Amino acid sequence: MATTGDEGRTAKGANVSRLERILESKRAEIAALKNVDEEPATVRRGTLDVTRFLRRGAGQPLRLLCEIKRKSPSAGVLTHATDVGPRAEAYARGGAALISVLCDAPFFGGSWDDLTRVRTCVDRLSRDIPILAKEFVLDEVQLDRARAKGADAVLLIARIVSPSRLRELHDAARVRDLQPVVEVTDETELAAALDIDTARAVRVLAAIPDDHVRIHLSGIKSEEDVRTIARTPADAALVGEALMREADPEPLLRRLVVAGA
Numbered sequence: 001m002a003t004t005g006d007e008g009r010t011a012k013g014a015n016v017s018r019l020e021r022i023l024e025s026k027r028a029e030i031a032a033l034k035n036v037d038e039e040p041a042t043v044r045r046g047t048l049d050v051t052r053f054l055r056r057g058a059g060q061p062l063r064l065l066c067e068i069k070r071k072s073p074s075a076g077v078l079t080h081a082t083d084v085g086p087r088a089e090a091y092a093r094g095g096a097a098l099i100s101v102l103c104d105a106p107f108f109g110g111s112w113d114d115l116t117r118v119r120t121c122v123d124r125l126s127r128d129i130p131i132l133a134k135e136f137v138l139d140e141v142q143l144d145r146a147r148a149k150g151a152d153a154v155l156l157i158a159r160i161v162s163p164s165r166l167r168e169l170h171d172a173a174r175v176r177d178l179q180p181v182v183e184v185t186d187e188t189e190l191a192a193a194l195d196i197d198t199a200r201a202v203r204v205l206a207a208i209p210d211d212h213v214r215i216h217l218s219g220i221k222s223e224e225d226v227r228t229i230a231r232t233p234a235d236a237a238l239v240g241e242a243l244m245r246e247a248d249p250e251p252l253l254r255r256l257v258v259a260g261a
Contacts, residue, residue: 018073022136023160025106030139042116043150045123048130050153050179053097054213054236062230062260063097065132065215066253067240068118070102070109077109078244084114085121087249092125094253097236098153100132103146110134112149119150132181136160140172153179183217223259230260 054063068084068091071077081087084101091099101118102110115133122129133151135142138161146154156169166182173180216229216237229237239256243249 019160022073022104022107023138026104026136026138030141033141033145034139042148043119045150047147047152047177047179048128050098050130050132050181051213053128053130054215056235061257062226062234063236064095064226064253064257064260065098065100065236065238066091066094066096066243066249067100067134067238068102068110068114069134069240069244071107072241073107075241078241083117085117088118088121089125090248090250091243091253092122092127092129094250095257096129096253098130098132100134100155100238100240101151103133103135112145115146115149115151130179133178137169140169143169143173143176143178147176147178151178153181155183156180157183159185181215220256223255226256226259 054065056063068087070079079087088099099118099122101115102108103112103115104110115131119131122131130152131150132153132155133146133149134155135146137143137154137156143154154173156166156173158166161169170180170182213236214234216232216234218238220226220229220237220239221242226237226239237260239253243253246252
């Protein structure tokens with residue numbers, strides 16, 4: 001499963017140093033996780049087949065991934081709500097195909113407990129919805145934590161690891177019954193991603209083979225954005241900040257779902 005996106009993009013200047021700070025923080029967090037006794041699984045269940053939920057056939061609507069993100073380094077605080085459960089339930093009612101949960105605390109205000117809270121709330125509903133752990137994954141211990149806390153899938157970002165390390169993390173996720181979702185931003189990163197199983201985004205999406213699920217991961221803000229992406233080969237698109245800025249995201253999400261049909 002391959003994606004195009006720009007979370008933490010390292011184009012130039014401030015964004016480069018920002019990503020470096022995030023990764024430095026993540027390495028310290030990984031070291032701490034490795035010094036903690038293994039936690040028992042919070043969620044004891046098999047994972048959902050994420051590909052089945054996201055792939056769209058000919059004539060079918062664009063699938064929407066809805067993100068829970070409390071803040072970002074570029075946009076600042078997006079919500080002051082402390083409980084992610086009601087938002088996850090609103091996403092489910094509004095037609096989300098998948099819910100993405102930011103797990104990074106220092107830069108995005110998330111947590112592994114947010115992941116479990118979303119999982120618990122969604123599992124009470126009448127339809128299955130897969131959960132993506134969105135993290136800056138550098139080590140297998142993060143995959144262990146994602147699985148224990150209830151994720152069905154985990155984000156792997158091609159540009160923060162070497163191609164060989166990307167393959168290792170991909171395989172390690174599979175062993176843990178997690179669907180790897182690989183984020184790429186250009187054709188070089190796509191080539192590394194394919195070794196393991198706006199205009200640039202459209203170009204990269206078009207280059208992804210048909211047997212992979214294509215996810216557009218950047219900047220959906222409006223119904224027109226959704227209609228634009230729906231005309232590309234993308235199977236799905238992520239909606240994040242636009243929904244997080246809504247006190248009740250369900251009405252906007254319903255409009256976006258209709259726009260993708």
